[in-house]
């Protein structure tokens with residue numbers, strides 16, 4: 001890949017677990033790295049203690065990582081990573097707009113679909129900041145492990161291959177390996193849909209339905225994700241790559257996942273409000289389930305697992321009844 005651009009400073013929007021971990025990746029690489037967070041305590045903790053006790057407890061951060069509560073400070077950065085929850089990205093982009101040159105690339109790191117509009121994050125940025133180049137960073141990456149510099153790989157998708165190469169160079173490291181893809185749509189589908197499927201896998205765990213059921217769910221979930229992705233213009237190989245099956249396997253296999261653990265608690269019979277009251281950290285699948293279901297209907301794609309999760313999240317349906325419905329679907333050929 002040809003690579004002409006060099007990035008020397010990286011801005012991060014979002015002081016949660018993933019924004020902080022990506023800040024460590026960038027600072028470790030030697031980039032001048034500035035993280036914006038709205039929470040003053042988080043900013044002070046990063047600047048003074050090199051820690052983010054609220055979102056990444058027990059992890060020492062790179063001392064070179066700096067933070068600010070003033071979004072205008074990010075205007076001087078060469079590239080920006082957008083790492084707040086998906087439902088806040090439009091608001092963030094609007095707040096950024098007065099401070100941003102149109103040539104600054106925006107790298108989407110949120111995994112979700114906008115509830116109100118059904119827009120992918122790239123479409124949201126296309127509405128608000130139409131001239132800025134866009135890339136997507138998505139893959140099997142738990143923030144805590146990345147912050148601790150444990151090895152990980154990720155898809156970096158960008159239509160412009162030269163820009164993609166420059167971004168890979170800007171953040172890539174032996175322990176954080178970005179793989180370039182031209183498939184900006186596909187890289188967003190995996191991240192959004194796997195969160196919903198991870199809630200389903202968590203429910204299976206909470207209901208003690210066994211490992212066979214979980215493997216079946218992951219595999220048939222991949223078929224759903226692939227059908228949906230292809231209908232929206234994704235490449236099949238993206239669905240079997242890091243941002244697709246890679247992230248699906250990770251998120252459906254570990255209670256480190258907020259989506260998986262939310263599903264597990266629901267499967268154990270706990271109420272959503274009680275679960276949310278005692279946890280910090282976004283579970284994007286809860287926000288994306290209904291909108292994925294709606295989009296799937298619009299493009300004529302059958303997504304029974306997503307439908308089951310959306311039904312359980314948004315109605316009083318009994319989990320036993322929903323499961324019975326799922327298991328009594330007609331037998332069919334394997335494949336997508």
Ligand SMILES: NC(=O)C1=CN([C@@H]2O[C@H](COP(=O)(O)OP(=O)(O)OC[C@H]3O[C@@H](n4cnc5c(N)ncnc54)[C@H](O)[C@@H]3O)[C@@H](O)[C@H]2O)C=CC1
Pocket residue numbers: 014015016017018019020037038039055083084085086088091092109110111112141142143144280281282284
């Ligand atoms: N935590 C992880 O391991 C990974 C997370 N992601 C994705 O990154 C995105 C962010 O996730 P996390 O950092 O883990 O979430 P988090 O829950 O740890 O932190 C969310 C951050 O967003 C901020 N925030 C919430 N509402 C906001 C608003 N209206 N305006 C501005 N800021 C707001 C919070 O103050 C907090 O700093 C999500 O889309 C998630 O799916 C992607 C890969 C890994």
Ligand SMILES: O=C(CO)COP(=O)(O)O
Pocket residue numbers: 111139140141142143195198247250251256257258259260282283284
């Ligand atoms: O996206 C993630 C791993 O790749 C993080 O998953 P959770 O948001 O479910 O914790």
